Amino acid sequence: MPQLRREPLFPKRWVVFAPERKQRPIDYPPPPEPSHTASPFVAGKESLTPHEVFAIRPGGGPPNSPGWTVRVVPNRFPALRIEGELLPEGIGIYDQMNGIGAHEVIIETPNPDQELEDQSVEGVTDVLRAYRARIIDLIQDVRFRYILLFKNVGLLAGASLRHPHSQLIALPVVPRVVEELLATSRSHFELKERSLFADVLQAELKSRERLVYENSAFVSFCPWASRFPFETWILPKFPAAHFHALDDFHLGLLAEVLRHVLRRIRKGLQNPAYNMILQTAPFHPSRWREAIPPEVEFRWHIEILPRLAQTAGFEYGTGFYINTTFPEEAADFLRRVCVES
Amino acid sequence: MPQLRREPLFPKRWVVFAPERKQRPIDYPPPPEPSHTASPFVAGKESLTPHEVFAIRPGGGPPNSPGWTVRVVPNRFPALRIEGELLPEGIGIYDQMNGIGAHEVIIETPNPDQELEDQSVEGVTDVLRAYRARIIDLIQDVRFRYILLFKNVGLLAGASLRHPHSQLIALPVVPRVVEELLATSRSHFELKERSLFADVLQAELKSRERLVYENSAFVSFCPWASRFPFETWILPKFPAAHFHALDDFHLGLLAEVLRHVLRRIRKGLQNPAYNMILQTAPFHPSRWREAIPPEVEFRWHIEILPRLAQTAGFEYGTGFYINTTFPEEAADFLRRVCVES
Numbered sequence: 150m151p152q153l154r155r156e157p158l159f160p161k162r163w164v165v166f167a168p169e170r171k172q173r174p175i176d177y178p179p180p181p182e183p184s185h186t187a188s189p190f191v192a193g194k195e196s197l198t199p200h201e202v203f204a205i206r207p208g209g210g211p212p213n214s215p216g217w218t219v220r221v222v223p224n225r226f227p228a229l230r231i232e233g234e235l236l237p238e239g240i241g242i243y244d245q246m247n248g249i250g251a252h253e254v255i256i257e258t259p260n261p262d263q264e265l266e267d268q269s270v271e272g273v274t275d276v277l278r279a280y281r282a283r284i285i286d287l288i289q290d291v292r293f294r295y296i297l298l299f300k301n302v303g304l305l306a307g308a309s310l311r312h313p314h315s316q317l318i319a320l321p322v323v324p325r326v327v328e329e330l331l332a333t334s335r336s337h338f339e340l341k342e343r344s345l346f347a348d349v350l351q352a353e354l355k356s357r358e359r360l361v362y363e364n365s366a367f368v369s370f371c372p373w374a375s376r377f378p379f380e381t382w383i384l385p386k387f388p389a390a391h392f393h394a395l396d397d398f399h400l401g402l403l404a405e406v407l408r409h410v411l412r413r414i415r416k417g418l419q420n421p422a423y424n425m426i427l428q429t430a431p432f433h434p435s436r437w438r439e440a441i442p443p444e445v446e447f448r449w450h451i452e453i454l455p456r457l458a459q460t461a462g463f464e465y466g467t468g469f470y471i472n473t474t475f476p477e478e479a480a481d482f483l484r485r486v487c488v489e490s
Numbered sequence: 491m492p493q494l495r496r497e498p499l500f501p502k503r504w505v506v507f508a509p510e511r512k513q514r515p516i517d518y519p520p521p522p523e524p525s526h527t528a529s530p531f532v533a534g535k536e537s538l539t540p541h542e543v544f545a546i547r548p549g550g551g552p553p554n555s556p557g558w559t560v561r562v563v564p565n566r567f568p569a570l571r572i573e574g575e576l577l578p579e580g581i582g583i584y585d586q587m588n589g590i591g592a593h594e595v596i597i598e599t600p601n602p603d604q605e606l607e608d609q610s611v612e613g614v615t616d617v618l619r620a621y622r623a624r625i626i627d628l629i630q631d632v633r634f635r636y637i638l639l640f641k642n643v644g645l646l647a648g649a650s651l652r653h654p655h656s657q658l659i660a661l662p663v664v665p666r667v668v669e670e671l672l673a674t675s676r677s678h679f680e681l682k683e684r685s686l687f688a689d690v691l692q693a694e695l696k697s698r699e700r701l702v703y704e705n706s707a708f709v710s711f712c713p714w715a716s717r718f719p720f721e722t723w724i725l726p727k728f729p730a731a732h733f734h735a736l737d738d739f740h741l742g743l744l745a746e747v748l749r750h751v752l753r754r755i756r757k758g759l760q761n762p763a764y765n766m767i768l769q770t771a772p773f774h775p776s777r778w779r780e781a782i783p784p785e786v787e788f789r790w791h792i793e794i795l796p797r798l799a800q801t802a803g804f805e806y807g808t809g810f811y812i813n814t815t816f817p818e819e820a821a822d823f824l825r826r827v828c829v830e831s
Binding site for chain 2: 473
C-alpha cells in the first residue's frame with residue numbers, strides 16, 4: 150500500500166512512498182535494437198493494461214478493444230491507489246496517511262512513434278478532451294483535493310516509456326506549489342485589487358520580448374524568472390480558474406497553441422527531454438471557496454520545462470535555480486524556428 | 491553580468507541568470523578514451539584556475555604552486571560575481587538585482603581519481619576545514635546573507651567535471667528552503683517549547699530503524715519523508731546553528747561519519763550520482779537575531795541525495811516527491827553494507 154508522509158522539517162512537503170513503482174518497465178535507455186513492439190500501449194494490446202476508464206473511439210466499438218484514438222487507463226504501477234480510506238495518523242512526531250488517490254495514463258495515440266505535436270490540431274484537442282473528461286469524473290470523489298496532469302518526455306525528464314502518453318494524479322492534499330500560488334494571487338489582489346495573472350499577462354503582451362506565440366484566446370511566453378532554459382508557459386487570455394470548465398471551442402484553440410509551441414521546441418532544441426505540467430485551481434468546492442475569491446482570477450496554465458541540464462546541489466539546497474539562458478533570448482530563438490503550421 | 495530575478499507568481503523563488511556558465515567545460519559523458527589529464531584541477535596546473543583564495547600546503551610553499559592537498563579557487567564560470575553592487579530594481583511588475591555573490595570551487599585533492607571518501611579521515615577533515623575557513627572569510631562581506639556548500643557527483647547529479655570538488659555559493663538573499671526551515675523551527679518552538687531538530691533527533695535515536703551510522707557527536711539517518719531513495723542526513727547531536735563554529739575536534743568526528751556514510755552509499759549503490767548539501771544557519775548578525783532566537787536550536791546539517799531516478803512532472807507540478815524506497819528499508823540496506831573503517 151502506498152503511503153504519504155509529511156516531512157516534519159518542511160511540513161508543507163509530502164512524499165508519496167510507492168514501493169511498487171520499482172517494478173515498472175523501462176524502455177529507456179534504448180536497447181541495442183530499439184523496438185516499439187515492447188510498448189504496452191499499442192492497439193490490439195489492450196489486455197496488457199488495466200481496464201480503460203475513458204476512450205475516444207471514432208468508429209464505435211466496445212471498451213478495451215482496438216479502434217480508439219485516445220485511451221485512458223489506470224497506471225499499472227500507481228503512485229497512489231484508488232481503494233481505501235486516508236486514515237491520517239501521527240506516529241510520534243511524524244505524520245502519515247494511506248496513499249489514496251488516482252494515477253492514470255492518458256495514451257495519446259495508438260501509434261508509438263507519433264509525438265503529441267505530430268498529431269493534427271484535432272488530435273491534440275482530443276487528448277485535451279480526455280484530460281477534461283477525467284478531471285470532471287474524478288472531482289466527484291470527495292477524498293481528492295487536487296488533480297495534476299503532466300507529461301514526461303525523454304529519459305532526462307523521468308519518462309520510463311517512450312510511447313506518447315500523459316499522466317494524471319489525483320491527490321488527497323493540495324500541492325504546496327498550488328497553495329503558494331493561491332496565497333500569492335490572493336495577497337496581490339488584496340494589495341492592488343488586480344489579478345496577479347492578469348498583471349503578468351498584460352506585462353508580457355505589452356513588452357512582447359518574451360512572447361513565443363499567441364492566438365485569439367491563448368498566449369505562450371518564456372516567463373520572467375524561467376527556472377530552465379527555454380521554459381515556456383501557456384496562459385488563457387481570459388479569466389479561467391479551472392481547466393475542466395473549458396468548452397470545445399477553446400480546447401481547440403489551446404490545442405493549436407500547444408501543438409505549435411511543442412513543434413518549435415522540438416525542432417529548435419533538437420528533440421529535448423521535457424516535462425509538461427497542467428496547473429489548474431483546486432476543485433473541492435468548500436476548499437475552493439475558502440482558498441480564494443473568484444475575482445482574484447486564478448488562472449489554470451500549462452508549463453513546459455525542457456530538461457537540457459540537471460538540477461543539482463544548488464537547486465536542492467536553496468529552492469532557487471541557476472539558468473544559463475535569459476527568457477528574452479529563449480523566446481527570440483523560439484520565435485525564429487521555422488515550423489509549418 | 492549575472493542577474494537575479496524574482497518570479498512574481500512565486501515571490502520566494504529567485505532565479506540566477508548566469509549566461510557565462512554556458513561555456514563551461516564538460517568531461518561528462520566520458521570521451522571514448524577517458525583521460526584525466528584534461529582536469530584543470532591537478533597539481534602543476536594551478537595557472538589554469540583563478541588565483542586561489544585558500545589552500546592547505548603541508549610542506550609550505552607560495553600560493554598557486556604545487557604542494558597543496560586542498561585548494562579553493564573562484565569558479566571560472568561563476569553563477570554570481572563578487573564585484574559590484576546589488577542595485578535592486580523594479581522593471582514594471584518584475585524584480586531584479588545584479589548577480590552579486592561568490593562562487594568558489596573547493597578542490598578536495600590534487601588526485602583526480604581520489605573521491606572524497608577515499609581520503610583518510612584527516613584528509614576529509616581538511617576538506618571540511620576549507621569549508622569552514624571560506625565561510626569565516628566570506629561572512630565578513632555584509633552584502634551576503636547566506637552561504638551554501640554543496641557537492642555534485644556524477645552526470646545525473648549535475649556535475650560537469652569528474653575531479654573531486656565541492657562548491658560554495660554566497661548569496662545576497664536567504665534561500666527559501668532556509669527561510670522555511672527557520673520559520674518551521676520557530677513555530678515548533680513557540681508551540682512546544684522544544685527544539686524541532688532535537689525532537690527529530692530524539693525520535694531517530696529512539697526508534698533506530700532509520701539510523702545508518704553514528705559516533706559520539708554525529709548521527710546519520712534516512713529521514714522519515716526522504717525525497718529520494720537512500721537519502722541520508724547527518725546531524726550534530728548537540729545544538730549547533732552555524733557550521734563554521736565547529737572546532738577541529740568536532741570537524742574530525744564529522745569527517746569520520748561523512749566518510750563512513752559516503753563509503754556505504756558508494757559501495758551499496760554502486761557508485762551512484764549524488765548531491766551533497768551543507769545547510770547552515772544564515773549568518774548576517776542582524777538578520778539572524780530577527781530570524782530566530784538561539785534557544786530554538788536550529789542545527790546545521792548535511793543532506794546526501796542519491797540521484798538514482800529523475801525528478802519529473804509530478805515533482806515540479808506539486809513540490810512533493812514520489813519515492814519508491816521507504817527510509818526504513820534504505821537504512822537497513824545501508825547498515826548491512828560491509829565497509830572497512
